[in-house]
Amino acid sequence: DTEVTQTPKHLVMGMTNKKSLKCEQHMGHRAMYWYKQKAKKPPELMFVYSYEKLSINESVPSRFSPECPNSSLLNLHLHALQPEDSALYLCASSLLAGVGTGELFFGEGSRLTVL
Amino acid sequence: GQNIDQPTEMTATEGAIVQINCTYQTSGFNGLFWYQQHAGEAPTFLSYNVLDGLEEKGRFSSFLSRSKGYSYLLLKELQMKDSASYLCAVRDSNDYKLSFGAGTTVTVRA
Numbered sequence: 001d002t003e004v005t006q007t008p009k010h011l012v013m014g015m016t017n018k019k020s021l022k023c024e025q026h027m028g029h030r031a032m033y034w035y036k037q038k039a040k041k042p043p044e045l046m047f048v049y050s051y052e053k054l055s056i057n058e059s060v061p062s063r064f065s066p067e068c069p070n071s072s073l074l075n076l077h078l079h080a081l082q083p084e085d086s087a088l089y090l091c092a093s094s095l096l097a098g099v100g101t102g103e104l105f106f107g108e109g110s111r112l113t114v115l
Numbered sequence: 116g117q118n119i120d121q122p123t124e125m126t127a128t129e130g131a132i133v134q135i136n137c138t139y140q141t142s143g144f145n146g147l148f149w150y151q152q153h154a155g156e157a158p159t160f161l162s163y164n165v166l167d168g169l170e171e172k173g174r175f176s177s178f179l180s181r182s183k184g185y186s187y188l189l190l191k192e193l194q195m196k197d198s199a200s201y202l203c204a205v206r207d208s209n210d211y212k213l214s215f216g217a218g219t220t221v222t223v224r225a
Contacts (some may be wrong), residue, residue: 004157042202042215043158056212090157102146102206104213106157 006091006107014115015081021110023074023091031097032074033104034066035090043090049074050097081114088112119216121203126222127193135188135219137203145208149177149188152200152218161188161201190221198223 004025013019023032031050035043048056049068063085065077074091088111092104118140127133139147146165150158164170164179164186176189190197203216 040218042217045212045214048212056210097211102211102213103148103160103163104158106159108157 004091004093004105004107006089006110008110009108010111010113012113012115013078013081015083017081018077018079020078021076021089021091021112023076023107024072025093025105026072027093027095027105028071029093029095029105030071031094032068033092033094034074034076035092035106037088037090037109047076048097055097078112081112083114086113119203119205119214121201121216121219123217124220124222126224129193129195129223129225131193133190133193133221135190135201135203135221137186137188137216139184139186139203139205139216141184141205141207143208144181145206145211147177147179147186148204148206148213149175149186150202150204150215152202154199158202193223195223195225197221 007022033048034046036046037043045058046060047066052068063080067075088109090109091107094102094104121137148163149161151161152158162170162177164177167179167181169178174191179186200218200220202218204213206213
């Protein structure tokens with residue numbers, strides 16, 4: 001199994017809603033990532049978890065709250081988002097953070113629209 | 116941090132060769148990656164260079180010159196399915212973060 005699975009694929013939410021994005025991998029990877037990608041722009045790093053601990057937070061607003069319940073799961077909790085937060089949210093994993101090739105395996109993303 | 120530059124768009128004919136250049140500036144270098152991303156899909160890993168030289172993998176090759184802060188991705192025998200965005204990404208040795216260039220959209224025409 002070389003897949004990173006993200007749900008939901010599409011999400012539309014209002015600015016007062018609370019929702020969550022979910023990510024799962026069963027490759028035994030110990031590093032997991034959240035990236036944000038706007039149209040025709042490169043992915044931008046948001047958070048890095050290494051061994052289920054948050055190791056990097058790229059000064060992301062607190063309305064985005066990551067959670068890593070175990071080594072296979074990564075969540076992104078969303079609350080009071082703004083329309084400019086509409087984007088493709090990509091989850092990725094790698095064997096370890098920053099070691100070896102560091103090849104990232106990406107999920108297909110969750111396309112978020114904030115109304 | 117990094118400053119990564121690559122052309123916005125390139126067009127080539129089926130069966131031809133295309134070379135996508137990437138230049139970067141970084142305070143600490145720990146590897147350069149190329150990813151392919153089809154519209155609406157996840158990026159997929161193509162290649163990794165950490166030492167100078169050419170890495171060949173089938174129809175795709177990637178070259179790195181650390182002293183020049185330069186890499187290229189060479190796509191040979193282009194196929195229609197190669198139409199995609201190609202992302203150059205550099206890993207920083209200080210914090211191991213991977214930063215992406217804006218991507219080069221390659222269009223393959225019959």
